[in-house]
Every structure is written in C-alpha cells, then in structure tokens.
Amino acid sequence: MKAAVLGATGYTGGVLLRLLGAHPEVSQIIAVSSSQAGQSARAVDPGLSPAVEEKMGRQDGKLVTLDQAVKAVSAGEVDVVFSALPHLKSAEVCAPFLGKTVLIDLSADFRLKDPAVFAKAYGAAMPRPDLASRAVYGLAEWHTEQIRSADIIAVPGCYPTATLLPVLPLAKAGMVQGTVIVNAISGISGAGRKEKIDLLYVERSENVNAYSPGTSHRHAPEIAQELGAANKALSLLFTPHMAPLRRGMAVTTVVELAVKVSSDVVAGAYRNAYGGRPFISLAADRVPQTREVWGSNRCDIGWKIEDGHLMLFSVIDNLVKGASGQAVQDMNIRFGIDECAGLPAGGEL
Ligand SMILES: NC(=O)c1ccc[n+]([C@@H]2O[C@H](COP(=O)([O-])OP(=O)(O)OC[C@H]3O[C@@H](n4cnc5c(N)ncnc54)[C@H](OP(=O)(O)O)[C@@H]3O)[C@@H](O)[C@H]2O)c1
Numbered sequence: 001m002k003a004a005v006l007g008a009t010g011y012t013g014g015v016l017l018r019l020l021g022a023h024p025e026v027s028q029i030i031a032v033s034s035s036q037a038g039q040s041a042r043a044v045d046p047g048l049s050p051a052v053e054e055k056m057g058r059q060d061g062k063l064v065t066l067d068q069a070v071k072a073v074s075a076g077e078v079d080v081v082f083s084a085l086p087h088l089k090s091a092e093v094c095a096p097f098l099g100k101t102v103l104i105d106l107s108a109d110f111r112l113k114d115p116a117v118f119a120k121a122y123g124a125a126m127p128r129p130d131l132a133s134r135a136v137y138g139l140a141e142w143h144t145e146q147i148r149s150a151d152i153i154a155v156p157g158c159y160p161t162a163t164l165l166p167v168l169p170l171a172k173a174g175m176v177q178g179t180v181i182v183n184a185i186s187g188i189s190g191a192g193r194k195e196k197i198d199l200l201y202v203e204r205s206e207n208v209n210a211y212s213p214g215t216s217h218r219h220a221p222e223i224a225q226e227l228g229a230a231n232k233a234l235s236l237l238f239t240p241h242m243a244p245l246r247r248g249m250a251v252t253t254v255v256e257l258a259v260k261v262s263s264d265v266v267a268g269a270y271r272n273a274y275g276g277r278p279f280i281s282l283a284a285d286r287v288p289q290t291r292e293v294w295g296s297n298r299c300d301i302g303w304k305i306e307d308g309h310l311m312l313f314s315v316i317d318n319l320v321k322g323a324s325g326q327a328v329q330d331m332n333i334r335f336g337i338d339e340c341a342g343l344p345a346g347g348e349l
Helices: 011-021 050-055 066-074 090-097 115-122 144-148 158-172 219-230 263-274 320-334
Strands: 002-006 028-032 080-083 102-105 152-154 176-186 235-242 249-257 280-284 299-306 309-316
Touching: 002 011, 002 066, 002 090, 011 028, 011 050, 011 320, 028 050, 028 066, 066 090, 080 090, 080 320, 090 102, 102 320, 115 219, 144 320, 152 320, 158 176, 158 219, 158 235, 158 249, 158 263, 158 299, 158 309, 158 320, 219 235, 263 280, 263 299, 309 320
Parallel strands: 002 028, 002 080, 080 102, 102 152, 176 235, 280 299
Antiparallel strands: 176 249, 249 309, 299 309
C-alpha cells in the first residue's frame, strides 16, 4: 500500500506517520506539509522512527508540497490519502484527489449530512454538499460494511467516537430513552498544535473547566446525527471539559433505561454489537481510565445501573482511536487488510 498524509507536522499527522511507519502492509509514505516542505521529516519531528524515513525513500525522507502529492496521485502512485488538515481547509485541498484515490479525512468537512447543520456548527457553508451522501462516516465498528466500498471516509471526531461507541448499541436496541446526558473530558492535544493563549501551559496546568456546553460545541450535532440514526426518540445534552492531560479522553454518559435490565443484558447488547471486534474492550463494572488506553486504538467501556438509569464510562486516546488510529483502522477495513494491522491494542505504561 502507498499512502499520503496531508498536514504531516500536526498532531494527528505525526501520529499517522508513526502508525503507517510501523504498518506491515504500507510500503511507501508521502508526507505533505504546507509549512515545511523540503525539510527532512525526521529533522522536523525527531521522534519519528527510521522506518518512516525508509518508507519515504522516494522523497529522500523529505516532506513534500501538495503539488508533488497531486502529481503522484495522478500518476496512480497512491492508494490512499489521509487528510489531517483543519476543517474548512481539508475538502478544498483534497479536491484534486477525489475520484482518483481513496480519501480518509480526519477533519469535519465530510462528517455531517445536513448542510444547514454544518453551516450552524462551523459558521460557514459546507464545502462539498454534493458529496455529503457519498462520504461514509468512519466509525469503524458501526459503519464497517459501508467503509468497505467507500471512496471518501470521514473519520469521526474524538468526542463523538468516545460517546457513540458505548451508546449506539443500547440506543439501537431500544434499551434507553429520553435525554442522553454526556459529560466528557479531553486532553489538550484535542485542540490541535496551535499557538493560542488558552492552550498555554500556565493557563491549562492545574486547571479544569467546561467549555462550549450544549449545542455550541461543534461535535454535538455530529453525535446527534448518529444518535438520531440509531434511535430518533433520543435527545442529547453534551458538556465537554478540558483537563491538563497531553492526550486522553474520558466520557461519562447518563441515560434513563426504557426497560428494566440487568448488567448482564447490557453486556449482551455490547457483545451483539461488538463481539470479536479487537478494539472494543468491555470493562463491565470497572470504571476505565485514560492511562489504560494511552497509545492504543482501544475504546474501553464500563457501566453501572442505578435508580433506573444507566451510567456509561468510556475512554480513548483522542489521537489514536479518536483520530489517526481509527483512520488507519478504516484503511484496513477499506482495503481488506487485517483490521488490527499496524494498530496497537495495548496501552503504553
Ligand atoms: N487533535 C485531535 O485529537 C483530533 C481528533 C479528531 C480529529 N481531529 C481533526 O484532525 C484534523 C487535524 O487535527 P490536528 O489536531 O492534527 O491539528 P494540528 O495539530 O493543528 O495540525 C493541522 C496541520 O494542518 C496543516 N495546516 C494548518 N493550517 C493549514 C492551512 N490553512 N492550510 C493547509 N494546511 C494547514 C499544518 O500542517 P503542515 O504545516 O505540515 O501542512 C498543521 O500542522 C483537524 O481537522 C481536527 O479537527 C483532531
């Protein structure tokens, strides 16, 4: 497999290079950078392994321009393009690739189906409404069959991934009702590698706060879209928080049970939905922690039944299962490769 990565010097671009560098089926990588083309990838990011540089051998281990990548795609030299660019930029930059290769987009540009919902969330028109129905929402365990034949895969946001994976099987089975109340905590890398005052160490360390509560967070309509597709009767109350962690995401969801069920019945619903899937780990009555999934592509799910309500606890690494890992998982599914190839299931210590 030959892969190109756009936005190679960003956080998710850097994780993509690491994962593709270790991927047994990927032989060539083209790493595109708008800011540092012509530089050696390992000089820009000394944390990259020599294996990444070897796979970038045709470009002498250097970051390249978008034009170079467009030429390689036009010459049929690229099987898959990963775009790790900001929303509203990604669809525009990727236009020359559409129809020529498979696009796996980590931005929000192809995630939402309704242009009006997109415009409200992102304050600008949906870049390619003509492609909204063609793009497949890349929640790997949920839309597996559609991913197999997709040519545009929209990798979900990190909050939606960590929220939807525990809720969807129960929503679809009609086990829950009313409002799905989500309180979510993200590490700071979730905001990208930006120079912003409120992302500075002094502002963030020893400090936790809710931000963009309710529908004011851009991920709320994305969660609502998928929740509504599973069970129209459910509504959503979403409150994200930022905590002084480099990476990691913990989500606590509370929802009323529609029927009286035992913990074993909940476990059964998860086994029906995810049995045999390598990156869903059921923690049952143990509350999972972010440190257990650092560096891994897993989503760990715990739950507790209390007073007619279900409390769900889910954790992911926002840069892996919440972004680049899920993107590689989507690639594996799309190209009929072992779903686990190149993806860590174990967490780092
Ligand atoms: N961080 C997360 O946890 C996370 C999770 C899920 C999804 N996402 C999504 O994934 C995408 C990348 O996120 P990230 O966290 O990696 O962001 P990031 O660290 O800010 O990196 C984005 C990269 O895109 C390139 N870029 C920035 N502005 C550009 C512009 N105007 N035109 C062209 N290229 C530009 C830059 O790389 P070059 O200079 O090398 O081109 C930049 O480093 C975003 O759409 C984000 O919403 C992020």
